[in-house]
Amino acid sequence: MGHGVDGVANPGATGSNPSDPTDATLLSAVAGADRDAFAVLYTRHAPWLQVRLRRRCGDPDVVAEALQDTFVAVWRGAGRWGRRGEVPAWLWGIAIRRLIDLLARRPSHDALTAASDPVVRSAEEQVLLGVEYGDAAGALNRLSPELQAVVRATVLDGLTTREAARLLHIPQGTVKTRMARARSLLRQALS
Amino acid sequence: MDIHLTNVSKTYGRRHALDPVSLNAGHGVLGLLGPNGAGKTTLLRIMATVIAPTAGQVRLLGHDCALPAGRAAIRRRLGYVPQECGFPAGFTGFEYVDYVAILKEWADRRTRHDEVRRVLAVMGLTDVAGRRIRRL
Amino acid sequence: MIAWHADAQLLAAYADGRLDLARTTSVEQHLLGCGTCRATVAAVADRPLLDRVWAETLDVLDRPPVSAAERILTAVGLAPSAARLASKASSAQRAWLWSCALLAAFAIAAPRTEGWVIMWFLVLAPLVPVIGVALAYGPDTDPMHEVVAAAPYSRLRLILLRSLLVIPVTGALVLVTGLTVPGGPTMSALWLLPGLALSAMTLALEARLGALPVAAALSLAWIVFAVGARVGTGTVMTAYGPAVQLVCLTTLVAVAAFAAYGRHQAGRSS
Numbered sequence: 001m002g003h004g005v006d007g008v009a010n011p012g013a014t015g016s017n018p019s020d021p022t023d024a025t026l027l028s029a030v031a032g033a034d035r036d037a038f039a040v041l042y043t044r045h046a047p048w049l050q051v052r053l054r055r056r057c058g059d060p061d062v063v064a065e066a067l068q069d070t071f072v073a074v075w076r077g078a079g080r081w082g083r084r085g086e087v088p089a090w091l092w093g094i095a096i097r098r099l100i101d102l103l104a105r106r107p108s109h110d111a112l113t114a115a116s117d118p119v120v121r122s123a124e125e126q127v128l129l130g131v132e133y134g135d136a137a138g139a140l141n142r143l144s145p146e147l148q149a150v151v152r153a154t155v156l157d158g159l160t161t162r163e164a165a166r167l168l169h170i171p172q173g174t175v176k177t178r179m180a181r182a183r184s185l186l187r188q189a190l191s
Numbered sequence: 192m193d194i195h196l197t198n199v200s201k202t203y204g205r206r207h208a209l210d211p212v213s214l215n216a217g218h219g220v221l222g223l224l225g226p227n228g229a230g231k232t233t234l235l236r237i238m239a240t241v242i243a244p245t246a247g248q249v250r251l252l253g254h255d256c257a258l259p260a261g262r263a264a265i266r267r268r269l270g271y272v273p274q275e276c277g278f279p280a281g282f283t284g285f286e287y288v289d290y291v292a293i294l295k296e297w298a299d300r301r302t303r304h305d306e307v308r309r310v311l312a313v314m315g316l317t318d319v320a321g322r323r324i325r326r327l
Numbered sequence: 328m329i330a331w332h333a334d335a336q337l338l339a340a341y342a343d344g345r346l347d348l349a350r351t352t353s354v355e356q357h358l359l360g361c362g363t364c365r366a367t368v369a370a371v372a373d374r375p376l377l378d379r380v381w382a383e384t385l386d387v388l389d390r391p392p393v394s395a396a397e398r399i400l401t402a403v404g405l406a407p408s409a410a411r412l413a414s415k416a417s418s419a420q421r422a423w424l425w426s427c428a429l430l431a432a433f434a435i436a437a438p439r440t441e442g443w444v445i446m447w448f449l450v451l452a453p454l455v456p457v458i459g460v461a462l463a464y465g466p467d468t469d470p471m472h473e474v475v476a477a478a479p480y481s482r483l484r485l486i487l488l489r490s491l492l493v494i495p496v497t498g499a500l501v502l503v504t505g506l507t508v509p510g511g512p513t514m515s516a517l518w519l520l521p522g523l524a525l526s527a528m529t530l531a532l533e534a535r536l537g538a539l540p541v542a543a544a545l546s547l548a549w550i551v552f553a554v555g556a557r558v559g560t561g562t563v564m565t566a567y568g569p570a571v572q573l574v575c576l577t578t579l580v581a582v583a584a585f586a587a588y589g590r591h592q593a594g595r596s597s
Contacts, residue, residue, distance in 0.1 A: 055341075263481075305386075
Protein backbone atom coordinates (compact mmCIF):
# COMPACT_ATOMS: atom_id res chain seq x y z
CA MET A 1 0.00 0.00 0.00
CA GLY A 2 1.45 3.28 -1.01
CA HIS A 3 0.56 5.65 1.77
CA GLY A 4 3.89 5.41 3.53
CA VAL A 5 2.78 3.97 6.82
CA ASP A 6 5.65 2.22 8.57
CA GLY A 7 5.44 -0.39 11.20
CA VAL A 8 1.84 -1.40 10.60
CA ALA A 9 1.56 -5.05 11.56
CA ASN A 10 -0.43 -6.23 8.56
CA PRO A 11 -1.85 -3.48 6.41
CA GLY A 12 -3.46 -6.05 4.19
CA ALA A 13 -5.51 -7.50 7.03
CA THR A 14 -8.93 -7.36 5.48
CA GLY A 15 -10.74 -8.47 8.57
CA SER A 16 -11.95 -11.61 6.86
CA ASN A 17 -9.43 -13.87 8.60
CA PRO A 18 -10.32 -14.79 12.17
CA SER A 19 -6.85 -13.65 13.26
CA ASP A 20 -7.28 -10.13 11.87
CA PRO A 21 -8.44 -7.40 14.24
CA THR A 22 -12.14 -6.66 13.83
CA ASP A 23 -13.37 -3.26 12.74
CA ALA A 24 -14.79 -2.77 16.21
CA THR A 25 -11.39 -3.44 17.78
CA LEU A 26 -9.76 -1.02 15.38
CA LEU A 27 -12.30 1.69 16.15
CA SER A 28 -11.69 1.36 19.88
CA ALA A 29 -7.98 1.70 19.24
CA VAL A 30 -8.57 4.76 17.06
CA ALA A 31 -10.62 6.30 19.86
CA GLY A 32 -7.47 5.87 21.94
CA ALA A 33 -5.43 7.80 19.33
CA ASP A 34 -3.76 4.73 17.82
CA ARG A 35 -2.33 5.81 14.48
CA ASP A 36 -1.50 2.31 13.29
CA ALA A 37 -5.06 1.10 13.83
CA PHE A 38 -6.29 4.18 11.96
CA ALA A 39 -4.01 3.28 9.05
CA VAL A 40 -5.40 -0.28 8.92
CA LEU A 41 -8.95 1.07 9.02
CA TYR A 42 -8.12 3.40 6.14
CA THR A 43 -6.55 0.61 4.11
CA ARG A 44 -9.63 -1.56 4.62
CA HIS A 45 -12.39 0.92 4.04
CA ALA A 46 -11.20 3.95 2.09
CA PRO A 47 -11.08 2.06 -1.25
CA TRP A 48 -14.67 0.81 -1.32
CA LEU A 49 -15.91 4.10 0.10
CA GLN A 50 -14.12 5.91 -2.70
CA VAL A 51 -15.67 3.64 -5.33
CA ARG A 52 -19.14 4.02 -3.85
CA LEU A 53 -18.80 7.82 -3.58
CA ARG A 54 -17.60 7.88 -7.17
CA ARG A 55 -20.93 6.38 -8.16
CA ARG A 56 -22.68 9.34 -6.54
CA CYS A 57 -20.48 12.16 -7.78
CA GLY A 58 -18.38 12.48 -10.92
CA ASP A 59 -15.96 15.10 -9.63
CA PRO A 60 -12.87 13.33 -8.19
CA ASP A 61 -11.85 16.39 -6.18
CA VAL A 62 -15.21 16.46 -4.41
CA VAL A 63 -14.94 12.71 -3.77
CA ALA A 64 -11.41 13.19 -2.39
CA GLU A 65 -12.56 15.97 -0.09
CA ALA A 66 -15.54 13.96 1.12
CA LEU A 67 -13.30 10.98 1.81
CA GLN A 68 -10.84 13.16 3.72
CA ASP A 69 -13.61 14.78 5.76
CA THR A 70 -14.95 11.31 6.51
CA PHE A 71 -11.74 9.94 7.93
CA VAL A 72 -11.00 13.11 9.88
CA ALA A 73 -14.47 12.71 11.38
CA VAL A 74 -13.74 9.04 12.10
CA TRP A 75 -10.51 9.91 13.91
CA ARG A 76 -12.18 12.55 16.02
CA GLY A 77 -15.42 10.68 16.61
CA ALA A 78 -14.37 7.03 16.84
CA GLY A 79 -15.58 6.94 20.41
CA ARG A 80 -19.08 7.80 19.28
CA TRP A 81 -19.73 4.66 17.27
CA GLY A 82 -21.46 3.04 20.19
CA ARG A 83 -21.64 -0.43 18.67
CA ARG A 84 -24.94 0.26 16.91
CA GLY A 85 -25.00 -1.70 13.66
CA GLU A 86 -21.97 -2.51 11.59
CA VAL A 87 -18.89 -0.37 11.10
CA PRO A 88 -19.03 -0.24 7.26
CA ALA A 89 -22.62 1.04 7.34
CA TRP A 90 -21.62 3.64 9.94
CA LEU A 91 -18.71 4.74 7.76
CA TRP A 92 -20.94 5.05 4.70
CA GLY A 93 -23.42 7.12 6.69
CA ILE A 94 -20.67 9.61 7.51
CA ALA A 95 -19.29 9.59 3.98
CA ILE A 96 -22.56 10.21 2.15
CA ARG A 97 -23.48 13.04 4.48
CA ARG A 98 -20.09 14.67 4.02
CA LEU A 99 -20.62 14.38 0.26
CA ILE A 100 -24.02 16.03 0.54
CA ASP A 101 -22.53 18.91 2.55
CA LEU A 102 -19.88 19.48 -0.11
CA LEU A 103 -22.32 19.27 -3.00
CA ALA A 104 -24.73 21.63 -1.27
CA ARG A 105 -21.98 24.26 -1.38
CA ARG A 106 -21.62 23.89 -5.14
CA PRO A 107 -24.96 24.80 -6.62
CA SER A 108 -23.90 24.36 -10.20
CA HIS A 109 -22.65 20.82 -9.73
CA ASP A 110 -24.64 18.03 -11.34
CA ALA A 111 -25.08 15.50 -8.58
CA LEU A 112 -26.35 12.93 -10.98
CA THR A 113 -23.17 12.83 -13.07
CA ALA A 114 -22.19 9.23 -13.76
CA ALA A 115 -24.77 8.07 -11.29
CA SER A 116 -27.41 7.12 -13.76
CA ASP A 117 -25.97 6.33 -17.15
CA PRO A 118 -28.60 4.52 -19.15
CA VAL A 119 -27.48 0.96 -19.54
CA VAL A 120 -28.19 -0.84 -22.75
CA ARG A 121 -28.97 -4.43 -22.04
CA SER A 122 -28.94 -7.22 -24.52
CA ALA A 123 -31.97 -9.44 -24.65
CA GLU A 124 -29.91 -12.26 -23.16
CA GLU A 125 -28.84 -10.20 -20.18
CA GLN A 126 -32.43 -9.16 -19.57
CA VAL A 127 -33.50 -12.76 -19.41
CA LEU A 128 -30.67 -13.57 -17.02
CA LEU A 129 -31.66 -10.66 -14.83
CA GLY A 130 -35.20 -11.93 -14.67
CA VAL A 131 -33.95 -15.35 -13.61
CA GLU A 132 -31.53 -14.07 -10.95
CA TYR A 133 -33.59 -11.45 -9.26
CA GLY A 134 -37.13 -11.90 -10.38
CA ASP A 135 -39.29 -9.11 -11.64
CA ALA A 136 -38.38 -6.65 -8.91
CA ALA A 137 -34.97 -5.97 -10.41
CA GLY A 138 -36.41 -5.49 -13.86
CA ALA A 139 -39.06 -3.14 -12.57
CA LEU A 140 -36.42 -1.18 -10.72
CA ASN A 141 -34.26 -0.87 -13.79
CA ARG A 142 -37.20 0.29 -15.89
CA LEU A 143 -37.70 3.32 -13.69
CA SER A 144 -36.63 6.64 -15.19
CA PRO A 145 -33.22 8.06 -14.08
CA GLU A 146 -34.83 10.64 -11.80
CA LEU A 147 -36.92 8.04 -10.01
CA GLN A 148 -33.93 5.71 -9.77
CA ALA A 149 -31.87 8.48 -8.20
CA VAL A 150 -34.51 9.11 -5.55
CA VAL A 151 -34.86 5.39 -4.80
CA ARG A 152 -31.08 5.04 -4.55
CA ALA A 153 -30.80 7.99 -2.18
CA THR A 154 -33.63 7.10 0.19
CA VAL A 155 -33.66 3.31 0.08
CA LEU A 156 -30.07 2.35 -0.70
CA ASP A 157 -28.21 5.15 1.04
CA GLY A 158 -30.70 5.50 3.88
CA LEU A 159 -31.04 9.26 3.59
CA THR A 160 -33.98 11.24 4.94
CA THR A 161 -36.18 13.16 2.52
CA ARG A 162 -34.35 16.34 3.47
CA GLU A 163 -30.91 14.85 2.87
CA ALA A 164 -31.98 13.32 -0.43
CA ALA A 165 -33.33 16.71 -1.52
CA ARG A 166 -29.94 18.31 -0.72
CA LEU A 167 -28.02 15.60 -2.57
CA LEU A 168 -30.12 15.78 -5.71
CA HIS A 169 -30.75 19.54 -5.66
CA ILE A 170 -34.50 19.15 -5.84
CA PRO A 171 -37.19 20.34 -3.44
CA GLN A 172 -38.31 17.97 -0.67
CA GLY A 173 -41.78 17.85 -2.14
CA THR A 174 -40.38 16.53 -5.41
CA VAL A 175 -38.51 13.80 -3.51
CA LYS A 176 -41.74 12.68 -1.90
CA THR A 177 -43.77 12.68 -5.10
CA ARG A 178 -41.07 10.80 -6.99
CA MET A 179 -40.81 8.20 -4.22
CA ALA A 180 -44.58 7.77 -4.26
CA ARG A 181 -44.49 7.40 -8.04
CA ALA A 182 -41.66 4.86 -7.88
CA ARG A 183 -43.49 2.89 -5.22
CA SER A 184 -46.72 2.77 -7.22
CA LEU A 185 -44.84 1.77 -10.40
CA LEU A 186 -43.02 -1.03 -8.60
CA ARG A 187 -46.26 -2.21 -6.98
CA GLN A 188 -47.92 -2.29 -10.37
CA ALA A 189 -45.01 -4.20 -11.91
CA LEU A 190 -45.01 -6.80 -9.16
CA SER A 191 -48.74 -7.43 -8.99
CA MET B 192 38.70 20.68 8.09
CA ASP B 193 35.35 21.88 9.45
CA ILE B 194 36.13 23.24 12.92
CA HIS B 195 38.91 25.74 13.65
CA LEU B 196 39.23 27.22 17.12
CA THR B 197 42.21 29.50 17.77
CA ASN B 198 42.97 30.56 21.34
CA VAL B 199 39.29 30.69 22.25
CA SER B 200 38.63 31.71 25.85
CA LYS B 201 35.73 32.96 27.94
CA THR B 202 35.79 35.01 31.10
CA TYR B 203 32.89 36.35 33.14
CA GLY B 204 34.31 39.29 35.05
CA ARG B 205 37.15 37.72 36.99
CA ARG B 206 35.95 34.12 36.55
CA HIS B 207 37.75 32.13 33.88
CA ALA B 208 35.13 29.82 32.47
CA LEU B 209 37.38 28.66 29.66
CA ASP B 210 41.14 29.03 29.35
CA PRO B 211 42.52 29.62 25.83
CA VAL B 212 42.05 26.52 23.72
CA SER B 213 42.85 25.75 20.11
CA LEU B 214 41.23 22.93 18.21
CA ASN B 215 41.07 21.64 14.66
CA ALA B 216 38.61 18.94 13.75
CA GLY B 217 37.06 17.44 10.62
CA HIS B 218 34.40 14.90 9.91
CA GLY B 219 33.38 12.35 12.46
CA VAL B 220 32.42 12.16 16.09
CA LEU B 221 34.34 14.25 18.60
CA GLY B 222 34.11 13.67 22.32
CA LEU B 223 35.07 16.19 24.99
CA LEU B 224 36.26 14.81 28.29
CA GLY B 225 37.06 16.79 31.38
CA PRO B 226 36.29 17.22 35.05
CA ASN B 227 33.46 19.47 36.27
CA GLY B 228 34.18 23.12 35.72
CA ALA B 229 36.72 22.45 32.97
CA GLY B 230 34.67 24.47 30.50
CA LYS B 231 33.18 21.74 28.27
CA THR B 232 29.70 23.26 28.28
CA THR B 233 31.12 26.73 27.72
CA LEU B 234 33.16 25.51 24.77
CA LEU B 235 30.15 23.78 23.23
CA ARG B 236 27.99 26.85 23.70
CA ILE B 237 30.62 28.96 21.96
CA MET B 238 30.75 26.49 19.08
CA ALA B 239 26.96 26.49 18.86
CA THR B 240 27.13 30.33 18.60
CA VAL B 241 24.94 30.68 21.69
CA ILE B 242 27.58 32.79 23.47
CA ALA B 243 30.49 34.78 22.07
CA PRO B 244 34.08 34.08 23.14
CA THR B 245 35.91 36.76 25.10
CA ALA B 246 38.95 36.22 22.92
CA GLY B 247 40.08 34.04 20.05
CA GLN B 248 38.74 33.07 16.66
CA VAL B 249 36.04 30.53 15.81
CA ARG B 250 35.66 29.24 12.26
CA LEU B 251 33.02 26.63 11.51
CA LEU B 252 32.32 25.12 8.11
CA GLY B 253 34.28 27.93 6.53
CA HIS B 254 32.33 30.71 8.27
CA ASP B 255 33.66 33.20 10.79
CA CYS B 256 31.53 33.32 13.94
CA ALA B 257 32.54 36.90 14.67
CA LEU B 258 30.42 38.17 11.78
CA PRO B 259 26.60 38.22 12.00
CA ALA B 260 26.35 36.80 8.49
CA GLY B 261 28.76 34.00 9.41
CA ARG B 262 26.76 33.12 12.51
CA ALA B 263 23.51 33.03 10.55
CA ALA B 264 25.08 30.74 7.94
CA ILE B 265 26.39 28.35 10.59
CA ARG B 266 23.08 28.29 12.45
CA ARG B 267 21.31 27.25 9.29
CA ARG B 268 23.37 24.10 9.19
CA LEU B 269 23.62 23.45 12.88
CA GLY B 270 21.78 20.93 14.98
CA TYR B 271 22.12 21.58 18.70
CA VAL B 272 20.84 19.76 21.76
CA PRO B 273 21.59 21.86 24.85
CA GLN B 274 22.46 20.37 28.21
CA GLU B 275 19.43 21.99 29.78
CA CYS B 276 16.52 21.59 27.40
CA GLY B 277 13.47 23.37 28.66
CA PHE B 278 9.96 23.10 27.29
CA PRO B 279 7.36 25.85 27.31
CA ALA B 280 4.30 24.99 29.37
CA GLY B 281 1.31 23.86 27.38
CA PHE B 282 3.04 22.84 24.15
CA THR B 283 2.29 19.47 22.62
CA GLY B 284 5.20 17.46 21.25
CA PHE B 285 4.19 18.36 17.71
CA GLU B 286 3.88 22.07 18.53
CA TYR B 287 7.32 22.09 20.12
CA VAL B 288 9.06 20.54 17.12
CA ASP B 289 7.01 22.80 14.84
CA TYR B 290 8.14 25.88 16.81
CA VAL B 291 11.80 24.88 16.49
CA ALA B 292 11.25 24.29 12.77
CA ILE B 293 9.92 27.85 12.41
CA LEU B 294 13.05 29.10 14.18
CA LYS B 295 15.06 27.12 11.64
CA GLU B 296 13.35 29.18 8.94
CA TRP B 297 10.85 26.60 7.64
CA ALA B 298 8.32 29.24 6.70
CA ASP B 299 5.87 27.23 4.57
CA ARG B 300 3.36 25.47 6.80
CA ARG B 301 2.73 22.41 4.68
CA THR B 302 6.35 21.44 4.00
CA ARG B 303 7.21 22.23 7.62
CA HIS B 304 4.46 20.01 8.99
CA ASP B 305 5.39 17.21 6.61
CA GLU B 306 8.97 17.43 7.90
CA VAL B 307 7.84 17.52 11.55
CA ARG B 308 5.76 14.40 10.90
CA ARG B 309 8.70 12.68 9.25
CA VAL B 310 11.06 13.50 12.11
CA LEU B 311 8.54 12.35 14.74
CA ALA B 312 8.00 9.11 12.84
CA VAL B 313 11.76 8.45 12.68
CA MET B 314 11.93 8.87 16.46
CA GLY B 315 8.86 6.69 16.99
CA LEU B 316 6.98 9.55 18.66
CA THR B 317 3.99 9.79 16.33
CA ASP B 318 1.49 8.44 18.82
CA VAL B 319 2.46 10.77 21.68
CA ALA B 320 3.04 13.89 19.58
CA GLY B 321 -0.48 15.11 20.18
CA ARG B 322 -0.14 15.12 23.95
CA ARG B 323 0.90 18.09 26.04
CA ILE B 324 4.50 17.73 27.16
CA ARG B 325 3.68 18.15 30.82
CA ARG B 326 1.46 15.06 30.57
CA LEU B 327 4.16 12.78 29.19
CA MET C 328 -22.53 -23.24 3.49
CA ILE C 329 -20.10 -21.56 1.12
CA ALA C 330 -20.40 -17.80 1.26
CA TRP C 331 -21.03 -16.05 -2.04
CA HIS C 332 -18.36 -13.60 -3.22
CA ALA C 333 -18.53 -11.24 -6.17
CA ASP C 334 -15.97 -11.95 -8.86
CA ALA C 335 -13.43 -9.37 -9.93
CA GLN C 336 -15.21 -8.71 -13.24
CA LEU C 337 -18.51 -7.88 -11.59
CA LEU C 338 -16.81 -5.52 -9.17
CA ALA C 339 -14.86 -3.87 -11.99
CA ALA C 340 -18.14 -3.33 -13.85
CA TYR C 341 -19.65 -1.88 -10.70
CA ALA C 342 -16.70 0.47 -10.19
CA ASP C 343 -16.99 1.66 -13.80
CA GLY C 344 -20.70 2.36 -13.47
CA ARG C 345 -21.65 -0.25 -16.03
CA LEU C 346 -24.14 -1.99 -13.74
CA ASP C 347 -27.81 -1.11 -13.62
CA LEU C 348 -29.47 0.11 -10.45
CA ALA C 349 -30.67 -3.30 -9.29
CA ARG C 350 -27.29 -4.96 -9.53
CA THR C 351 -25.50 -1.91 -8.14
CA THR C 352 -27.86 -2.11 -5.18
CA SER C 353 -27.03 -5.77 -4.67
CA VAL C 354 -23.30 -5.21 -4.90
CA GLU C 355 -23.32 -2.26 -2.53
CA GLN C 356 -25.44 -4.03 0.04
CA HIS C 357 -23.14 -7.03 -0.19
CA LEU C 358 -20.01 -4.90 0.24
CA LEU C 359 -21.39 -3.51 3.49
CA GLY C 360 -21.16 -6.98 4.94
CA CYS C 361 -18.22 -8.68 3.22
CA GLY C 362 -14.58 -7.83 3.96
CA THR C 363 -13.23 -10.15 1.27
CA CYS C 364 -15.16 -8.41 -1.49
CA ARG C 365 -14.19 -5.02 -0.07
CA ALA C 366 -10.59 -6.10 -0.52
CA THR C 367 -11.32 -7.21 -4.08
CA VAL C 368 -12.92 -3.92 -5.03
CA ALA C 369 -9.89 -2.15 -3.54
CA ALA C 370 -7.95 -3.35 -6.58
CA VAL C 371 -10.05 -1.14 -8.85
CA ALA C 372 -10.09 1.88 -6.57
CA ASP C 373 -8.24 5.09 -7.42
CA ARG C 374 -4.86 4.45 -5.77
CA PRO C 375 -3.26 7.91 -6.32
CA LEU C 376 -6.38 9.59 -4.95
CA LEU C 377 -6.38 7.33 -1.89
CA ASP C 378 -2.71 8.07 -1.20
CA ARG C 379 -3.30 11.78 -1.59
CA VAL C 380 -6.32 11.74 0.73
CA TRP C 381 -4.32 9.82 3.36
CA ALA C 382 -1.56 12.45 3.33
CA GLU C 383 -4.13 15.26 3.55
CA THR C 384 -5.96 13.53 6.39
CA LEU C 385 -2.79 13.19 8.43
CA ASP C 386 -2.03 16.84 7.76
CA VAL C 387 -5.42 17.90 9.12
CA LEU C 388 -5.10 15.69 12.19
CA ASP C 389 -1.63 16.90 13.09
CA ARG C 390 -2.21 20.57 12.52
CA PRO C 391 -1.96 22.42 15.85
CA PRO C 392 -5.03 24.53 16.60
CA VAL C 393 -4.71 28.15 15.52
CA SER C 394 -5.37 30.55 18.37
CA ALA C 395 -7.49 33.67 18.06
CA ALA C 396 -4.40 35.85 18.44
CA GLU C 397 -2.77 34.09 15.48
CA ARG C 398 -5.87 34.60 13.37
CA ILE C 399 -5.95 38.30 14.15
CA LEU C 400 -2.27 38.72 13.37
CA THR C 401 -2.55 36.81 10.09
CA ALA C 402 -5.56 38.90 9.14
CA VAL C 403 -3.52 42.08 9.62
CA GLY C 404 -0.91 40.78 7.22
CA LEU C 405 1.66 38.92 9.30
CA ALA C 406 3.00 35.65 7.86
CA PRO C 407 1.41 32.65 9.62
CA SER C 408 4.75 31.38 10.92
CA ALA C 409 5.56 34.83 12.32
CA ALA C 410 2.08 35.02 13.86
CA ARG C 411 2.79 31.72 15.58
CA LEU C 412 6.01 33.07 17.09
CA ALA C 413 4.25 36.22 18.22
CA SER C 414 1.28 34.55 19.84
CA LYS C 415 2.97 31.87 21.93
CA ALA C 416 3.44 33.86 25.13
CA SER C 417 5.82 32.51 27.73
CA SER C 418 4.55 31.96 31.27
CA ALA C 419 6.42 35.10 32.31
CA GLN C 420 4.61 37.13 29.67
CA ARG C 421 1.30 35.66 30.75
CA ALA C 422 2.06 36.77 34.28
CA TRP C 423 2.75 40.24 32.92
CA LEU C 424 -0.60 40.21 31.15
CA TRP C 425 -2.38 39.40 34.37
CA SER C 426 -0.50 42.17 36.17
CA CYS C 427 -1.67 44.63 33.54
CA ALA C 428 -5.23 43.46 34.02
CA LEU C 429 -4.85 43.95 37.76
CA LEU C 430 -3.37 47.39 37.22
CA ALA C 431 -6.29 48.36 35.03
CA ALA C 432 -8.74 47.04 37.61
CA PHE C 433 -6.87 48.97 40.26
CA ALA C 434 -7.08 52.16 38.20
CA ILE C 435 -10.81 51.72 37.91
CA ALA C 436 -11.48 50.78 41.49
CA ALA C 437 -9.00 52.94 43.39
CA PRO C 438 -10.24 56.09 45.12
CA ARG C 439 -9.70 58.85 42.60
CA THR C 440 -8.97 61.62 44.98
CA GLU C 441 -6.08 60.00 46.83
CA GLY C 442 -2.99 61.86 45.73
CA TRP C 443 -0.49 59.17 46.59
CA VAL C 444 -2.36 56.59 44.52
CA ILE C 445 -2.20 58.81 41.48
CA MET C 446 1.43 59.59 42.14
CA TRP C 447 2.56 55.99 42.35
CA PHE C 448 0.49 55.09 39.36
CA LEU C 449 2.21 57.79 37.33
CA VAL C 450 5.63 56.71 38.56
CA LEU C 451 5.11 53.08 37.68
CA ALA C 452 2.99 53.30 34.52
CA PRO C 453 5.87 53.81 32.01
CA LEU C 454 7.52 50.66 33.36
CA VAL C 455 4.64 48.49 32.17
CA PRO C 456 5.73 48.30 28.51
CA VAL C 457 9.38 48.05 29.58
CA ILE C 458 8.73 44.91 31.58
CA GLY C 459 6.62 43.49 28.78
CA VAL C 460 9.46 43.92 26.31
CA ALA C 461 12.09 42.64 28.75
CA LEU C 462 10.21 39.38 29.13
CA ALA C 463 10.30 38.68 25.40
CA TYR C 464 13.76 37.19 25.23
CA GLY C 465 16.50 35.81 27.36
CA PRO C 466 17.57 32.84 29.47
CA ASP C 467 15.64 34.03 32.50
CA THR C 468 12.20 33.95 30.94
CA ASP C 469 12.47 31.53 28.03
CA PRO C 470 12.83 27.81 28.81
CA MET C 471 13.88 27.25 25.21
CA HIS C 472 16.49 29.98 25.19
CA GLU C 473 19.49 27.82 24.25
CA VAL C 474 17.67 26.37 21.26
CA VAL C 475 16.45 29.81 20.21
CA ALA C 476 19.92 31.34 20.48
CA ALA C 477 21.41 28.65 18.24
CA ALA C 478 18.71 29.01 15.58
CA PRO C 479 19.14 31.07 12.39
CA TYR C 480 15.92 33.07 12.88
CA SER C 481 16.69 36.79 13.18
CA ARG C 482 17.00 37.64 16.86
CA LEU C 483 15.68 41.17 16.47
CA ARG C 484 12.70 39.95 14.49
CA LEU C 485 11.93 37.38 17.14
CA ILE C 486 12.08 39.89 19.99
CA LEU C 487 9.88 42.33 18.10
CA LEU C 488 7.34 39.60 17.36
CA ARG C 489 7.28 38.46 20.96
CA SER C 490 6.91 42.06 22.11
CA LEU C 491 3.95 42.60 19.80
CA LEU C 492 1.42 41.93 22.49
CA VAL C 493 2.91 44.76 24.54
CA ILE C 494 1.41 47.30 22.17
CA PRO C 495 -2.29 46.51 22.43
CA VAL C 496 -2.04 45.78 26.15
CA THR C 497 -0.28 49.07 26.84
CA GLY C 498 -2.78 50.82 24.60
CA ALA C 499 -5.66 49.31 26.54
CA LEU C 500 -4.08 50.38 29.79
CA VAL C 501 -3.70 53.91 28.44
CA LEU C 502 -7.36 53.89 27.50
CA VAL C 503 -8.51 52.65 30.88
CA THR C 504 -6.44 55.16 32.83
CA GLY C 505 -7.53 57.93 30.47
CA LEU C 506 -11.11 57.22 31.37
CA THR C 507 -10.74 56.77 35.10
CA VAL C 508 -7.85 58.86 36.39
CA PRO C 509 -8.46 62.55 37.03
CA GLY C 510 -6.64 64.53 34.43
CA GLY C 511 -8.17 62.20 31.89
CA PRO C 512 -6.74 61.44 28.49
CA THR C 513 -3.98 64.02 28.72
CA MET C 514 -2.64 62.31 31.82
CA SER C 515 -2.60 58.87 30.26
CA ALA C 516 -1.02 60.12 27.05
CA LEU C 517 1.77 61.73 29.05
CA TRP C 518 3.23 58.50 30.33
CA LEU C 519 3.09 56.83 26.93
CA LEU C 520 6.16 58.49 25.43
CA PRO C 521 8.44 57.84 28.41
CA GLY C 522 7.19 54.22 28.42
CA LEU C 523 7.95 53.81 24.73
CA ALA C 524 11.35 55.45 25.04
CA LEU C 525 12.34 53.20 27.93
CA SER C 526 11.12 50.13 26.00
CA ALA C 527 13.10 51.14 22.94
CA MET C 528 16.24 51.56 25.03
CA THR C 529 15.65 48.14 26.56
CA LEU C 530 15.45 46.62 23.10
CA ALA C 531 18.55 48.45 21.96
CA LEU C 532 20.72 47.45 24.90
CA GLU C 533 19.48 43.92 25.63
CA ALA C 534 21.75 42.32 23.05
CA ARG C 535 24.81 43.51 24.87
CA LEU C 536 23.70 43.38 28.46
CA GLY C 537 20.70 41.08 28.70
CA ALA C 538 17.05 42.08 28.77
CA LEU C 539 16.26 41.81 32.48
CA PRO C 540 19.36 43.62 33.80
CA VAL C 541 18.79 46.48 31.35
CA ALA C 542 15.09 46.69 32.19
CA ALA C 543 15.82 46.61 35.91
CA ALA C 544 18.44 49.35 35.63
CA LEU C 545 16.23 51.59 33.48
CA SER C 546 13.24 51.03 35.76
CA LEU C 547 15.24 51.97 38.80
CA ALA C 548 16.64 55.06 37.08
CA TRP C 549 13.14 56.16 36.10
CA ILE C 550 11.71 55.64 39.58
CA VAL C 551 14.54 57.64 41.10
CA PHE C 552 14.00 60.38 38.53
CA ALA C 553 10.23 60.55 39.01
CA VAL C 554 10.35 60.40 42.81
CA GLY C 555 13.16 62.94 42.76
CA ALA C 556 10.99 65.27 40.68
CA ARG C 557 8.12 64.86 43.13
CA VAL C 558 10.36 65.52 46.11
CA GLY C 559 12.15 68.38 44.46
CA THR C 560 9.26 70.26 42.91
CA GLY C 561 6.24 69.00 44.84
CA THR C 562 4.57 67.22 41.93
CA VAL C 563 5.26 64.17 39.81
CA MET C 564 4.09 66.04 36.73
CA THR C 565 7.51 67.66 36.48
CA ALA C 566 8.79 64.28 35.43
CA TYR C 567 6.39 64.52 32.52
CA GLY C 568 7.22 68.06 31.56
CA PRO C 569 7.73 69.14 27.95
CA ALA C 570 11.52 68.82 28.22
CA VAL C 571 11.21 65.20 29.30
CA GLN C 572 8.75 64.45 26.51
CA LEU C 573 11.16 65.90 23.99
CA VAL C 574 14.05 63.84 25.30
CA CYS C 575 11.89 60.71 25.09
CA LEU C 576 10.87 61.48 21.55
CA THR C 577 14.47 62.08 20.53
CA THR C 578 15.53 58.83 22.16
CA LEU C 579 12.83 56.93 20.27
CA VAL C 580 13.86 58.42 16.95
CA ALA C 581 17.54 57.79 17.65
CA VAL C 582 16.97 54.13 18.55
CA ALA C 583 14.80 53.60 15.49
CA ALA C 584 17.38 55.20 13.22
CA PHE C 585 20.18 53.19 14.78
CA ALA C 586 18.25 49.96 14.36
CA ALA C 587 17.41 50.75 10.76
CA TYR C 588 21.05 51.54 10.05
CA GLY C 589 22.17 48.33 11.74
CA ARG C 590 19.76 46.26 9.64
CA HIS C 591 20.89 48.03 6.51
CA GLN C 592 24.50 47.20 7.30
CA ALA C 593 23.70 43.57 8.12
CA GLY C 594 21.74 43.31 4.89
CA ARG C 595 24.73 44.58 2.92
CA SER C 596 27.31 42.24 4.39
CA SER C 597 25.32 38.98 4.03
